[in-house]
Amino acid sequence: MIINLFDDTAWESLRPLTLTRPVADLRIGILTIAEKWARTLNAEKGFVTQPYLQLKYPALSRAELFINGSVCPDPLLIEAITCLKSGEQLEYNSILLAFKISVNDDPATVLPGSLKPVRYTTAITxxxxxxxxxxxxxxxxxxxxxxxxxxxxxxxIDSSNALIGEDIFLEEGAETYCATLNSKSGPIYLGKNSQIWEGTNIRGSFALCEHSQVKMGTKIYGQTTIGPYCRVGGEINNAVIWGYSSKGHEGYLGNAVLGQWCNIGADSNNSNLKNNYAEVKLWDYAKEGFRKTGLQFCGLIMGDHSKCGINTMFNTGTVTGVSANVFGAGFPRNFIPDFAWGGAQGFEVYSLPKMFETAKKVFERRDMIFDETEQGILEAVFNSTKQYRHF
Incomplete structure (x- = not known):
């Protein structure tokens, strides 16, 4: 089967995380949304996304089935989508979940509402x-x-570990020694060639993806995912780190999402609860203002390529855009725009040549090339986010 995962308006409301990727490329759980659909449908996947992202995330020309990239699969939804016939679209309230066309049809000519609607009434994620x-x-x-x-x-699993519960799974090459792994509240998954170093305490649910490392003495609470090629330490709770990012030292990260190529300096912390226990608001790119989340616990949202220096303090509900570099004493603002350079004392623009110079070095450390495609995406983000940089 060949599928394309398309962006809907969630791409806008998920910024800054989606400024550098389609919605379906976001990681939630162990896998990205696209990987979930590809596995469950045994399908080859492509993306229908923003024009400046399509070179890195191409659409597949032979696809007949198109699925909303912001929706996670479950058994009932999978059944409903696989039962679609050519010329039908699956809808949940006003949300287009999926549609199917003939292989000879041009998806660009398919207009909303032009296909036969099929209603879906079960709750979705x-x-x-x-x-x-x-x-x-x-x-x-x-x-x-x-x-x-x-x-x-x-x-x-090496006998030096203290195991509590039985929902613990190690892929080939995964290593853990002298750690406490408690899966009573949720499973613990260690990806291929991942490592948990001595003295670590982990409480499930927890996923450590391939080639990632948890440093000595780390404390990780449940509902946490560390993506591939990451290194983490300190204290982490209910956080998702996409991949190729580091939080390698002491400091607290909670109720948070970090993108790719991020780095958190030593002894940096984010607050995830306001002193008055009030509802947390987050910056919304579309509104150009703060949006109520309905949450009491909400920490840091950080876009790709952003970094902070040692002892950085992030307020409750801080959004840091793509390619921001944060440092200095005091609490920076709750919204740190894309390509911002500075901290609580003020910001200036992080110029593209300067940012590219750093990104090239970061990629080289992973034996990867910071190529023209990556540069083109970041240049497009830089240009599209100018209105948020009021320095």
Whole structure:
């Protein structure tokens, strides 16, 4: 099967996380949304997204089935989508969930409402705002754990570990020594060639994706996902880190989402609860203002390529855009625009040449090339976010 995952208006409300990727490329649980659909449908996947992202995330020309990239699969929804006939679209209230066309049809000519509607009435898991990722990470992690491990056996777990519960699965090459792993509240998954170092305490649900490392003495609470090629330490609670990012030192990260290529300096902390226990508001790119989240606990949302220096303090409900560099004493503002350079004492524009110079070095450390495609995406983000940089 060949599928394309399309962006809807969630792409706008999920910024800054989606400024550098389609919605379906967001990680929630163990897998990205696109990976979930590809696995469950045994399908080859493509993306229908913003023009400046299509070179990196191409659409597949032979696809007949198009699925909303902000919606996570579940058994009933999978059944409803696979039962669609050519010329039909599946709808949940006003949300277009999926549509099917003939292989000879041009999807660009398919207008909303032009296909025969099929109603879907069961509740769905739709990622519409950044906080939805950590809010629903626990339930998605448990579903992904079942999807990935069903019918398989875990690699051996060294006897030096203290194991509480039985829902612990290690992929080939995963290592953990002298750690406490408690899966009574949720499963613990260690991806291929991942490592948990000595003295770590982990409480499920928890996922450590391939080639990532948890440093000595780390404390990780449930509902947390560390994506591939990351290194983490300190104290982490209900957080999702996409991949290729580091929080390698002491400091607290909670109710948070970090994108790719981020780095959190030593002894940096985010607050996830206001002193007056009031509802947390988050910056909304579309509104150009703050939006009520309905949450009492909400920490840091950080876009790709952003970094902070040592001892950085993030207020409750801080949104940091793409390619921001934050440092200095005091609390910076609750919205740090894309390509901002500075901190509580003030910001200036983080110029593209300067940012590219750093990104090239970061990629080289991973034996990767910061190519023209990556540069083109960041240049497009830089230009499209100018209105938020009021320095």
């Amino acid at each position: 739709k990622v519409s705002y950044p906080e939805d990722i950590f809010k629903w990470n626990d339930s998605e992690l448990k579903k992904d754990f079942q999807l990935i491990t069903k019918g398989r056996s875990s690699a051996a």
